[in-house]
Amino acid sequence: MSDVAPTPAGSAATADRSVVRRLLHDPLGAVALGFLALVVLAVTFAPLLTPHDATTAVITDALAAPGEGGHLLGADSAGRDVWARLLFGGRFSLLGALLALTVAVVVGGLSGLVAGYVGRWFDTLASGAAAVLMALPGIVVLLAARSVIGPSAWWAMAIFGVLLSASVFRLVRQTVQSVRGELYVDAARVAGLSDTRIVLRHVLRVVRAPIIIQAAFIASVAIAVQAGLEFLGLGDLTLPTWGGMLNDGFSRIYQQPLLVVWPALAISLVCLALTLVANALRDALEGTGSARRPRPAPATSAVQAAPAPGAASADERTILQVEGLRVGYAMPDGTTTEVVHGVDLTVRRGEVVGLVGESGSGKTQTAFSVLRLLPEGGAILGGRVLWKGRDLAALSAREMTAVRGAQIAYVPQEPMSNLDPSFTIGSQLVEPMRVHLGLSRVQARARALELLDRVGIRRPEQVLRAYPHEVSGGMAQRVLIAGAISCRPELLIADEPTTALDMTVQADILDLLRDLQAELDMGVLLVTHNFGVVADLCDRVAVMQDGLVVERGATRDLFVAHEHPYTTQLFDAILDPAQVREPYRPPHADARPQEVGQP
Numbered sequence: 001m002s003d004v005a006p007t008p009a010g011s012a013a014t015a016d017r018s019v020v021r022r023l024l025h026d027p028l029g030a031v032a033l034g035f036l037a038l039v040v041l042a043v044t045f046a047p048l049l050t051p052h053d054a055t056t057a058v059i060t061d062a063l064a065a066p067g068e069g070g071h072l073l074g075a076d077s078a079g080r081d082v083w084a085r086l087l088f089g090g091r092f093s094l095l096g097a098l099l100a101l102t103v104a105v106v107v108g109g110l111s112g113l114v115a116g117y118v119g120r121w122f123d124t125l126a127s128g129a130a131a132v133l134m135a136l137p138g139i140v141v142l143l144a145a146r147s148v149i150g151p152s153a154w155w156a157m158a159i160f161g162v163l164l165s166a167s168v169f170r171l172v173r174q175t176v177q178s179v180r181g182e183l184y185v186d187a188a189r190v191a192g193l194s195d196t197r198i199v200l201r202h203v204l205r206v207v208r209a210p211i212i213i214q215a216a217f218i219a220s221v222a223i224a225v226q227a228g229l230e231f232l233g234l235g236d237l238t239l240p241t242w243g244g245m246l247n248d249g250f251s252r253i254y255q256q257p258l259l260v261v262w263p264a265l266a267i268s269l270v271c272l273a274l275t276l277v278a279n280a281l282r283d284a285l286e287g288t289g290s291a292r293r294p295r296p297a298p299a300t301s302a303v304q305a306a307p308a309p310g311a312a313s314a315d316e317r318t319i320l321q322v323e324g325l326r327v328g329y330a331m332p333d334g335t336t337t338e339v340v341h342g343v344d345l346t347v348r349r350g351e352v353v354g355l356v357g358e359s360g361s362g363k364t365q366t367a368f369s370v371l372r373l374l375p376e377g378g379a380i381l382g383g384r385v386l387w388k389g390r391d392l393a394a395l396s397a398r399e400m401t402a403v404r405g406a407q408i409a410y411v412p413q414e415p416m417s418n419l420d421p422s423f424t425i426g427s428q429l430v431e432p433m434r435v436h437l438g439l440s441r442v443q444a445r446a447r448a449l450e451l452l453d454r455v456g457i458r459r460p461e462q463v464l465r466a467y468p469h470e471v472s473g474g475m476a477q478r479v480l481i482a483g484a485i486s487c488r489p490e491l492l493i494a495d496e497p498t499t500a501l502d503m504t505v506q507a508d509i510l511d512l513l514r515d516l517q518a519e520l521d522m523g524v525l526l527v528t529h530n531f532g533v534v535a536d537l538c539d540r541v542a543v544m545q546d547g548l549v550v551e552r553g554a555t556r557d558l559f560v561a562h563e564h565p566y567t568t569q570l571f572d573a574i575l576d577p578a579q580v581r582e583p584y585r586p587p588h589a590d591a592r593p594q595e596v597g598q599p
C-alpha cells in the first residue's frame with residue numbers, strides 16, 4: 001500500500017504555479033494577458049516609442065492623416081501627435097485605474113476582512129456604510145466632487161475607489177464569513193494559532209482569489225468611467241488622456257473620423273482584455289480547487305504502548321473539572337435556549353473519560369466549552385471550567401490560545417474538513433509547533449516527520465509534501481492526531497474521532513489513541529455515541545441526555561449494572577437482537593454458510 005494516492009507528476013507544486021499554468025493554457029486569457037503586458041510596456045517606455053511630445057501642438061499639422069508629417073497615426077485638431085497622446089494618455093488611464101483599484105481593495109478588503117472575521121459592531125457599522133455607498137449614484141458623486149476639488153483625475157479616481165470599495169467589502173466579508181465557519185479554521189484555533197495568524201494563513205488565501213477576479217473588473221470599470229468623465233470635459237484638460245482624445249475626435253468626427261477610432265479602440269481593447277483576464281483567472285482559480293479525492297485506503301499501524309505512568313493521588317491528577325456547566329444559544333427572537341443544563345465532569349491525568357449520548361444530547365457543546373470555542377451565538381451561561389485549578393473563563397484570549405493546542409488538544413470528527421486544502425500537510429503540522437514550541441522550521445519539520453512515523457504513517461516524507469486531498473480519511477485522521485499530540489498536550493479532546501472513517505480504519509485509530517494516551521500519560525475526553533468505543537477505551541463514562549449527565553461511573557461498573565432508563569435504552573440499542581445480522585447465505589439455498597476467513 002502506498003501512503004499517498006498516485007497523483008500526476010509535480011503534484012506537490014504550489015497552487016500558485018498551477019494557477020499561472022491554467023491561465024496561460026486558456027487561449028483568450030493568455031492573449032488578453034499578453035495584450036495588457038504589451039500596453040503596460042508601451043506606456044512605460046513611451047518616450048522610446050515616439051519622437052513626438054504628447055502636448056506640443058504644431059498647428060500646421062492639424063488633422064494630419066496617418067503617416068503625414070511623420071505622425072504615425074496622424075495629428076489631432078491642434079496638431080498634436082495622436083500616437084504620442086495615446087501612449088502618454090495610457091499612462092494616466094492605467095495609473096488612474098490603479099489608484100481606484102488600490103483604494104477599493106485596501107478600504108473594502110480590510111474592512112470586509114475585519115467585518116467578516118470579527119463581526120460584532122464593526123460589521124453592523126461597515127455593512128451600513130457599504131449599503132449607503134452602493135446606493136449613491138457614482139457619476140453624480142464624482143461631478144459633485146469635481147465642483148468642490150476641481151478637475152483632478154487623481155482625486156476623482158480615489159473617490160471612485162471609495163465608491164467601488166463597497167462591492168469589494170461585500171465580497172470579502174461574505175467569503176471570510178464562510179471560511180470562518182470551516183472546520184479547518186476551528187482546527188487552527190484549537191491548535192493554538194492566534195487570530196492574526198489564522199487570518200494571514202488560512203483566510204487571506206481564500207479571499208485572495210475573489211479579490212483578484214474582482215480587481216480586474218474594477219480596473220476596467222475605472223478606466224471606462226475615467227474616460228467618460230474626460231470625454232465630458234470634466235477631466236484635467238492639461239493632461240493627455242484617452243477620454244480627452246475622444247472628446248477632441250468627436251468634435252472633428254466629420255473631418256477626421258480616425259481621431260475617435262484610436263482612443264475608442266484603446267479604451268475598449270484594454271477594458272475587454274481586463275474582463276477576459278478576470279474570466280480566465282476565475283476559471284484558473286476555480287480549477288485548482290477541483291482536485292480529486294482518492295478512495296480511502298486502509299491504514300495499518302502497530303505502535304508500541306509505553307509503560308503505565310507512576311501512581312499519584314486522584315486530586316493531584318485531576319486536570320479538568322467542569323462544574324455546573326450551562327450552555328445556551330441566542331435565538332433570533334431575542335430569547336436564549338439552554339442546551340446544556342449543569343454538567344459536572346472531571347478528567348484526571350492518564351485517564352480516558354467517555355462522554356456518551358445520542359445525537360443532540362449536548363456532548364459536543366460540553367467539549368467546545370472546555371476549548372472555549374462555542375459556535376457563534378453560543379455562550380457559557382453558568383458554571384465553571386477549571387483547567388488545573390484555573391478558571392478558563394478568566395483567561396485572556398492570548399492565555400487561552402497558549403492553552404489550546406499546547407495543553408489541551410483536539411481531534412475532530414471529520415478529518416478532511418479540518419485540514420486546509422490550500423496547504424500541504426507538512427506546513428499544517430509545522431506551524432503550531434513553531435508557535436507553541438518555538439522550533440525553527442527545520443526542527444519543526446524533523447519533529448513532524450517523527451510524529452507521522454509515530455502515528456503509523458509509512459512514508460512520512462511523502463505525506464508531509466502531500467495536500468489533504470491526496471491522502472485517505474484514515475491517514476488524514478492520523479495526521480490530525482499527530483498534530484494534536486505534537487506539543488505533548490495533557491488533555492486530548494476527541495470528538496467522535498472514528499465516526500467518519502471506514503470500518504477497517506476505526507479500530508486502528510482507536511488502538512493508536514489508546515497507545516498514545518498511555519505513552520504520553522494524557523487525559524482523554526472522548527465524545528462518542530458508541531458504547532463499543534467506550535468499552536474499548538474508557539476508564540470512566542458519563543451518559544448525557546438532553547443536556548444533562550444522567551448517569552456516570554467506572555465503565556466496568558456501568559456495563560455490569562446501570563440504573564438510569566436512558567442508559568438501559570442506549571445499551572439496548574447496541575445489544576438489540578434485531579440489529580444482529582443473519583449469517584451470510586450463498587444464493588443456492590442448500591449451500592452451507594461459509595466460515596469467516598474461509599476462501
Ligand SMILES: Nc1ncnc2c1ncn2[C@@H]1O[C@H](COP(=O)(O)OP(=O)(O)OP(=O)(O)O)[C@@H](O)[C@H]1O
Pocket residue numbers: 329339357358359360361362363364365366375376377378529
Ligand atoms: N449553533 C447552534 N445554535 C443553536 N443550537 C445549537 C447549535 N449547535 C448545537 N445546538 C444545539 O445544542 C444541542 C446539543 O448539541 P451537540 O452538538 O452538543 O450535540 P451532540 O450530543 O454532540 O450530538 P452530535 O453527536 O450529533 O454532535 C442540540 O440540541 C443542538 O440543536
